[in-house]
Amino acid sequence: MKMDLLDLKPYGQLGIIALESCKDIGNKINEHIVAKMKYEMSRILREEEIKEESYIIPIDEIRFANGEGKVKIEDTVRGKDIYILCDVSNYSCTYELFGFQNRKGPDEHFQDIKRVLSAIGGKARRITVVMPLLYAARQHRRKGRESLDCAIALQELERLGVEEILTFDVHDPTIQNAIPLISFENLYPTYEIVKTFIKEEKNLLINKTKMLVISPDTGAMDRAIYYSSVLGLDVGLFYKRRDHSIIVKGKNPIVQHEYIGRSIEGKNVLIVDDMIASGESVFDIALELKRRKAEHIYVASTFAFFTEGIDKFQKFYEEGIIKKVYSTNMNYIPKEIKDAEWFYEVDMSEFIAKIIYNLNHDKSISPLLDATNGIKHLLSQNVL
Incomplete structure (x- = not known):
């Protein structure tokens, strides 16, 4: 079947915001998507007509001396299909607090996601949060008089305009019941x-x-x-x-x-x-x-x-x-x-890139979620 530009028309211009905690895998994901787009465009355009571009939207994560912070987005997000990447478990991220080097914990990483959402200010066409390790997922249910951190966090994201959450291997997938009106994809590696x-x-x-x-x-x-x-x-x-x-x-x-x-x-x-x-x-x-x-x-x-x-x-x-x-x-x-x-x-960057590409082009991700056929094919290729 002949391909035309309509097949490549996205939901909105793609934008990837990789927070400091996800810079490395964010760059790899961007490279895979750029390569995919270049390949698809080469089927309908001449090589000289294909534009090389990055989908990474630069941001500045600023910290004041007392530990307060803010996020500044360095490029336009208006009308874009935005994917925010954050690793809430990344303890290598540091900032100066009253002269001491302080490491970011999960709470601070989650706060940075909310800062990005605040900086976007409702200008994006759609916002998806890619959080491989779901924030506070180990506190997914209440036993006695204690907090329900994960449910509250998901509801906060919903209130701030997030339409979809992508995460991996959630401790208890039923936590998505806290946000029944937005998409929650629990993926597996x-x-x-x-x-x-x-x-x-x-x-x-x-x-x-x-x-x-x-x-x-x-x-x-x-x-x-x-x-x-x-x-x-x-x-x-x-x-x-x-x-x-x-x-x-x-x-x-x-x-x-x-x-x-x-x-x-x-x-x-x-x-x-x-x-x-x-x-x-x-x-x-x-x-x-x-x-x-x-x-x-x-x-x-x-x-x-x-x-x-x-x-x-x-x-x-x-x-x-x-x-x-x-x-x-x-x-x-x-x-x-x-x-x-x-x-x-x-390396999970190619898999995540495929998920983002399909979602951005309003394509089903179901074929990517079922690993059974792929694994059986792999096994058939090996002399076992």
């Missing part, structure tokens, strides 16, 4: 992680007799079942038995991990979870798996924070307990972790 895993572990035999997918707790079971179904593997579960009589660092400490599933002996294992915080759950489960004579242990996670450093991960790698950790580049990862032998960063 499954295809990109599995693609990278298969590419890197070329000699790994992925079949039921040699490999198993493990869920580290009951909350991650749906995720583990999905991985196991697309990879054609069995699934196992560890149940976290907690001491509910005490609270340590806001959580009930884990007393023991109980395993439910088939024999692990002699099998390779893929542990899948939404995030690695301190990593204690991964360590406990890896030791339990080794005690049950597992062969190689791999970890796949959407977000890796390493809140208590990487010394223990390094130790487990050197002792042959953990083979490799796969995680995305949707949250800040220091160079020392990126360079570690046991860590592999999964």
